[in-house]
Amino acid sequence: MTQTQPLIVGVLALQGAYDAHVKTLTALGATPRLVRLPQDLDGLDGLIMPGGESTTMLKFLERNGFFSILQTWVRTIPTFGTCAGAILLATHVEHPPQRSLAALDITVERNAYGRQIDSTILTAPTSLPGGPLEMVFIRAPRIRLTGPGVETLATRDGFPTLVRSGHLMAATFHPELSNDSRVHQLFLNLVRDHKAASMKEPK
Ligand code: GLN
Numbered sequence: 015m016t017q018t019q020p021l022i023v024g025v026l027a028l029q030g031a032y033d034a035h036v037k038t039l040t041a042l043g044a045t046p047r048l049v050r051l052p053q054d055l056d057g058l059d060g061l062i063m064p065g066g067e068s069t070t071m072l073k074f075l076e077r078n079g080f081f082s083i084l085q086t087w088v089r090t091i092p093t094f095g096t097c098a099g100a101i102l103l104a105t106h107v108e109h110p111p112q113r114s115l116a117a118l119d120i121t122v123e124r125n126a127y128g129r130q131i132d133s134t135i136l137t138a139p140t141s142l143p144g145g146p147l148e149m150v151f152i153r154a155p156r157i158r159l160t161g162p163g164v165e166t167l168a169t170r171d172g173f174p175t176l177v178r179s180g181h182l183m184a185a186t187f188h189p190e191l192s193n194d195s196r197v198h199q200l201f202l203n204l205v206r207d208h209k210a211a212s213m214k215e216p217k
Contacts, residue, residue, distance in 0.1 A: 023039050024058040027048035032062075034188075035096075041195065055091075059092070059208075060208070072112070093182055100157075103117050104120045105120065107124065108124070109123045120157050120184065126158075133150075134151050140167055142168070156186065158173065160177060165178045178200075
């Protein structure tokens with residue numbers, strides 16, 4: 015990367031698989047920061063919401079006003095939701111319906127591929143440069159619908175697994191569990207471009 019200052023990227027660390035994201039971000043030259051409280055969001059250039067259990071994350075978020083602060087925050091700051099994090103970002107959640115930040119125009123079906131034992135690793139084509147992408151699915155949701163302006167970058171059985179819309183990204187798999195760092199690099203590029211654009215805006 016060519017930016018002079020490292021990008022400061024938060025990793026929501028209420029529950030779930032946040033450690034591996036920290037390692038991948040560090041390897042790519044970003045400065046990760048664990049986010050456990052609303053004030054941890056201050057000064058971040060971007061945020062990753064990891065996989066885990068979205069219901070448990072919601073319970074933590076619903077304490078001390080964090081949910082509504084995060085809801086406002088993700089409207090303008092680059093955010094990448096993986097698996098449970100994608101469920102939190104979605105506009106609509108099914109199976110069963112669940113409250114969400116409703117920032118990214120996708121409809122997700124939770125646990126769409128069966129139980130834990132059905133978790134799987136697939137290698138599939140992607141529009142990212144560099145050839146097929148390994149995707150680790152763990153009790154994964156399925157993106158059933160995407161709204162206008164949502165770009166699909168990889169699929170499984172015809173359903174999107176990696177999407178981008180403006181400053182937001184979501185993956186139904188766990189890119190932090192593969193050695194391939196292209197998905198995190200894509201997010202860091204988005205964060206860098208967003209930061210550069212917002213520094214040019216008249217104050
Ligand atoms: N099944 C989980 C949920 O509904 C997501 C699984 C994951 O993040 N690996 O929140």
